[in-house]
Amino acid sequence: xxxxxxxxxxxxxxxxxxxxxxxxxxxxxxxxxxxxxxxxxxxxxxxxxxxxxxxxxxxxxxxxxxxxxxxxxxxxxxxxxxxxxxxxxxxxxxxxxxxxxxxxxxxxxxxxxxxxxxxxxxxxxxxxxxxxxxxxxxxxxxxxxxxxxxxxxxxxxxxxxxxxxxxxxxxxxxxxxxxxxxxxxxxxxxxxxxxxxxxxxxxxxxxxxxxxxxxxxxxxxxxxxxxxxxxxxxxxxxxxxxxxxxxxxxxxxxxxxxxxxxxxxxxxxxxxxxxxxxxxxxxxxxxxxxx
Numbered sequence: 279x280x281x282x283x284x285x286x287x288x289x290x291x292x293x294x295x296x297x298x299x300x301x302x303x304x305x306x307x308x309x310x311x312x313x314x315x316x317x318x319x320x321x322x323x324x325x326x327x328x329x330x331x332x333x334x335x336x337x338x339x340x341x342x343x344x345x346x347x348x349x350x351x352x353x354x355x356x357x358x359x360x361x362x363x364x365x366x367x368x369x370x371x372x373x374x375x376x377x378x379x380x381x382x383x384x385x386x387x388x389x390x391x392x393x394x395x396x397x398x399x400x401x402x403x404x405x406x407x408x409x410x411x412x413x414x415x416x417x418x419x420x421x422x423x424x425x426x427x428x429x430x431x432x433x434x435x436x437x438x439x440x441x442x443x444x445x446x447x448x449x450x451x452x453x454x455x456x457x458x459x460x461x462x463x464x465x466x467x468x469x470x471x472x473x474x475x476x477x478x479x480x481x482x483x484x485x486x487x488x489x490x491x492x493x494x495x496x497x498x499x500x501x502x503x504x505x506x507x508x509x510x511x512x513x514x515x516x517x518x519x520x521x522x523x524x525x526x527x528x529x530x531x532x533x534x535x536x537x538x539x540x541x542x543x544x545x546x547x548x549x550x551x552x553x554x555x556x557x558x559x560x561x562x563x564x565x566x567x568x569x
Contacts, residue, residue: 361421361481366428366488396431401552403435433459484514520548
């Protein structure tokens, strides 16, 4: 078959074909040029294949765009329409496992007691994933930060029923290696916290916040602020562990002091069990909650 006939055949079969040379082909060709002082010079490297160039300070706007685009394109190609977000502490252990993050006896006792939230997060993710399966895993896909603790529990709950889960990891000096239960081709790594948080919320149809530290609170308050200021559509917003949250944050006092509106207390719900949390979501969206 001639080259012209092959191209006509590709068109008839609906194959993707472009007239212009692909960038990946030029990257390969660039490695085959004669070795000369000119071709060895950094200036000669293709700009999009030059890591030193791409990591320059002036290229930050480009890197921000790339970090926004890569996960968005992959999730779109997978047909994922909506997500259920689980925020929560990396340091909360699985029940019966060592409280590895404890720095003293008090922390050890409290972390071990808070291990119950690992169980609830795992079950909540399982319930969400059972519903997601009825949509061919397009809707309500469990999404976590991809790390240990509550994040692992969320990924594991999805894995328990053979469902995919999304992990939005980030480069940190500790704690944040991906857990083994995240779907590998839906596990992303970020440099920019801001872009990572955008991806958490872009498809969110529900947000579940389990006990955690500064990172969890940062994620929680940013999402609440976006809903409060109508920069994001209101979605079911669950705070797991009423005793924990009312002890560490006095939401009512914020309202009494006038720094938030009394109506802002209606933006979220306290829940204690996975069943209670999923029932609220199912009721909000009029779903079958019997899974």
